[in-house]
Amino acid sequence: MPQSILKADTEAEKNCYVRSYLRRPDAAFWLDLLAPPPKPTETDFTRRRRMTRYSLGAALGLSAFYVGLSLVFNLKDSQSLIWLNGISVACYALGMWAASLQAQHIARLWLMVTLNTQVILVTWLMADAINSSVFCFVSAALALVIFDAHEKKYRALFTVIPIVGLVIASLELNPAYIGIHSLPQGLLLFARVTNLVIGLLCILLLVGVFNREVLKAETGLVEERARSDRLLHAVLPQKIANELRQSDRMIANRHPEVTVLFADIAGFTPWSSAQEPEVVVSLLEKIFSRFDARLSHLGAEKIKTIGDAYMVVSGAPDPRADHAHVIANLALALLEEIQLVRQETGISLDMRIGVHTGSVIAGVIGAVRFSYDIWGDTVNTASRMESHGQAGRIQISQQTKERIEDAFVLEPRGIIDVKGKGEMETWWLLASK
Structure with a gap:
């Protein structure tokens, strides 16, 4: 390589090295100093x-x-x-x-x-x-x-x-x-x-x-921030909680394909009417804590509990291709858990579970008490799958069946008349293959 080129490269490196020390004043720094405290x-x-x-x-x-x-x-x-x-x-x-x-x-x-x-x-x-x-x-x-x-x-x-x-x-x-x-x-x-x-x-x-x-105050703020983050993540999905913390914009998204699960504890209402409030709450805490552990392990997202009903989604807010398989595995796990609770407590309880796959709109509502929820016909259909189902069984729709039949054992139920939907062909989810 000619000496002139080597010399030019050396000079360029030297100039670049010098320019790294001769930076223009940081306008943002000085403007921040002059800004009102x-x-x-x-x-x-x-x-x-x-x-x-x-x-x-x-x-x-x-x-x-x-x-x-x-x-x-x-x-x-x-x-x-x-x-x-x-x-x-x-x-x-x-x-x-x-x-x-x-x-x-x-x-x-x-x-x-x-x-x-x-x-x-x-x-x-x-x-x-x-x-x-x-x-x-x-x-x-x-x-x-x-x-x-x-x-x-x-x-x-x-x-x-x-x-x-x-x-x-x-x-x-x-x-x-x-x-x-x-x-x-x-x-x-x-x-x-x-x-x-x-x-x-x-x-x-x-x-x-x-x-x-100052360090003590900052440590207190960090601890308080961590505590508030834990509370926020307890009621909102992590992704949504992070978005909410970083921006004040409305959080609303359309998810083209998710799978929704509705589960209801059959036999709970007659039993709870004859019990003390502490006993009822204690049992629900025991059941839902087990459900939450299974849900967290599988990677689904709990939307809410309404009384003894349990609502879960997979594929939102984080899209995933195996959302139907996740919900199918979760549904089987919930049946296992309720059977264990029945054996441990001697209370005649069972689960009625419905599953459907489709599109939903998801978002955060509430100005004081935040709530992440999903809406759409998919949610209504999943609810109908549960309410028209049978205790101890998992009823799934045609759309869900098409996505999981390769990995799970299914049994045709036939055509049923679903309120608000008309006739629908459904299947029972029995086990994984």
Whole structure:
């Protein structure tokens, strides 16, 4: 290969490599930053309430610590500093009391006013000789933590005030009113380093605790989302539940070929009329739980239960070619389960099952309580197959018979008169081959 071509390829690769770093600004990113913030949730309010209480407690403890230091070292002319920190301790205690009374707005304002006043006055009294101005950064960070994005005035106010405090500290407009120069240089150095370390730790603590609260809230949201998903999947097919969660559009589909099963527990109504409600519900729970397990294993979709009736479809919402075979196997499995229940309980129960194959319309209805349902002549015919059937037997239509006769043992029933349909030729499903 000529050297010129190799060189051109190398240059092209290099240019492509460089362009990967020189991307255009992400407009969506900046537009998202400039967009109005979302409304705070109850979880967000709870998080900020906690941060307010934590901050009040920390400020009270630090102020009490500085009062103790002033008393121990007996600084010259330090009475004003002791009084300032002592009053701050009392103010923080009042803020905690307000927070305990659920007066959160007052507690937050009380905290920020006290903290900024204390920091600026200490900086002014000591000419920032011990780096007390570092707490201006803490105050500004705290304002962003305890006030949400919609409280812009408070955020701006309590961010500007610490900036003023930093300006006062940097200009050194006044000498220290506290007799600090008589103190050993080692003690002053210790005080400076201590304030820097404590200030940095306060900022890190604010960030850490806030991140912890955010993570806790997000974990709660994830758990709540998982719980709501489980509930949604319990009443809707998974595919439909996912569509409903991702879009607000109406869910309505036509399925050209599905197989529908209707099953009714024969003998249940006379028995239940003489039983206590708890006994009736307990038996239905036992029966339908077994049915649901078989249904889930075979991959069919339960539409609903109405009293002691059971309605199932295969081929919707997920189309499948073997829908008729799935329903045929399910029908045989339901007969097995009801026989086991009869043996275990001694109650004379049996199943009357009807099956039909055809097209349906499927969709979700209900604005508050969602329900996935199917409609059409196929549903009505399947219901008629059940109601015109016999206890302990599975009646299927001509359409279903044509799709499963290669894999199942069938017995002709003959022509019957079906309400609303006229004469229909039907078969009994006996077993699989």
